[in-house]
Amino acid sequence: MKTEEIKPFLSDAVVAEVMQAIQSTSARLVSTYPDDLHSILEQRRCALGGMLELARTLDAWRLVLALEAHKDDLSRQIEAL
Secondary structure, X not given: OOOOOOOOOOOHHHHHHXXXXXXXXXXXXXXHOHHHHHHHHHHHHHHHHHHHHHHHHOOOHHHHHHHHHHHXXXXXXXXXX
């Protein structure tokens, strides 16, 4: 028996919902640990790297683009510190 590869389809609404949750978590972490902002941003950017790897593996390109934009935003925040 041959196994078929499952390709998930993520609509724009699903991607927006996922990104809202990810961005909310990032904002919550930043507001919870303001004294350790650099470290928190670095850790969050690293976590996004794992999310990006998974999204690329799943060929979820809408999600990949949204995650890359959020990761770039975190990088800019780190550079601004």
